[in-house]
Amino acid sequence: MSSIEFRDLSVKFGRRTVVHGFTDTVRSGEWLGLIGPNGAGKSSILRAIVGVIASSGEVVVDGASMSLRSRSRRASLVAYVPQDPLLPSDMTGFEYTLLGRAPYVGYFGSESRHDRAMVGDVLDRLELSGFADRKLGQLSGGERQRLVIARALATEAPILLLDEPTSALDIGHQQQALELVARLRNDHGLTVISAMHDLTLAGLYSDRLTLLHEGTVVSSGVPEQVLRAETLAEFYGVRVTVHREPDGTIVVIPRRDALT
């Protein structure tokens, strides 16, 4: 259980600022969905949290700045699932998931019996035991995505960052992967920040959405506040119908004018 706070987080690539003073607090156990058109700065925020790209401002986790924490402590607090993970085709599912234990292993050390048991347990819980000895190259996209999530889970980090976790998956596997994250979040009280393109899915799974445009927050709140046709029209430049299901689900439907 961990909260994460952003204080004036800014990211620059050369002279171009891609994130302008992002300030927000994600409560422990909350799911924040970052949405916005390509280049809005969603991925940059996630990458800045884990320190893969340089940033100014502060990211505070449980009261202490990430920049003041040790490398392995950071790794054990925040797990990051990149948009396009590199999956060595000749690595087995078990070997891959075991890498998630790295934050707990000394530089020259090797994983303990506990680490191995823990990874076996994670694979069991995610119903991935059958893939433990299979090579990653032999698995389907959905199976690989679940293994990437398994590896993130093996870090036992209370904060999970997902960068377009479902962009490469078909609709069934999108749902499967997101349901998995939702279930794990429930079971373990994970705090989740995801960057997502699919607005309907983003609204369906997130507690709160933050809409970014050119690195600046333009709208933030519960899905029904953010997912409004006029807002999306303004910042995505799309014409959509936002439809509200009886159960409260918000569906964003692209609209097309008749050809004249």
Added chain:
Amino acid sequence: MNVEQHGDRRFRVGWLPASMIAVVLAVLLGAMIGPAGPVWWRVPLALIDHLPVVSIDSGVSDREWAIIWNIRMPRVVLAGLVGAMLSVGGASYQGVFRNPLVDPYLLGAAAGAGLGATLMIAIWPGVGADWPVDPVPAVAFVFALGAVAITYLVGASFGGMRTTSTLVLAGVAMVSLLTAMQTFVLQRNSDVVREVYSWILGRVSTARWDDVRLVLPYVTVSSVVLFFHRRQLDLLRVGDDEAFTLGVPVTRVRLIVVIFATLGTAAVVAVSGLIGFVGLVVPHMVRLIAGASYRRVVPLTIALGAVFLILADIPGRMLTAPAELPIGVVTAFVGAPFFIVLLRTREISR
């Protein structure tokens, strides 16, 4: 669930002892075969006889023992050290650059050593003939390290430490530059071409215990350091960014691995010349046999690299006796077809 069924249990009980036995057998074979000397089956007896405390009648004369101990053994041990170093250096380079086509000469170690040796042989021929230490390997060693250091500094300053492709390209440029310089020097001093060529093609055949003593510390230290980075090499396989988020000091790991792989490579190249193919092919053979995890690849390349080069040295002394076939020719000539066969059987069994 039984966690032992996964991971490296198979390795722990199987591959390591098997590779150790292979090393011992290769050493024995290397010591038994040669144009002169005792009957082959007396050699193991003689070696056992010379173990401390043990005494058996091997029927090997003192002169024959001198051939075994002073001519064959240094050559076998040197071939083993060189093979182990080039192989583990190649595997490590392939790991930090995430590129299967890379060999330990990538950043200019071999080209640097070649230029250094060429300069010494061409410009100061015969210098140091009466010195206690042969200056040619020393200069080759320094040039090898210098070349890699320049490549690394240039590549890192342009591409940042996070992109390996700039470093690889800087290495390619450096190798071309050094090779051009070497060709120029050779062209101006065509009388030494033969001598330089024989240096380049590998000199395991003339090995003495002095040569072994020269490279042993470098090979040992490098192998130990690389061995302790095998888990980090596995982490780098998922990419720099992800390894970083898992707590790996990516830049530092890459630098340490490159430094020690280069140090060992430079030392063995300086003493034994440029033996190609080993650093590329042995790691891939190991991967085909035992899987791609560096936890297995690193220790097994050390062992099987030694075996490979000891065995590759044997046909060289038999086929064209009493003349010698350069070991670099044999490694490619025997290694390439063997590798293709291995690749093919592996694909079929899949």
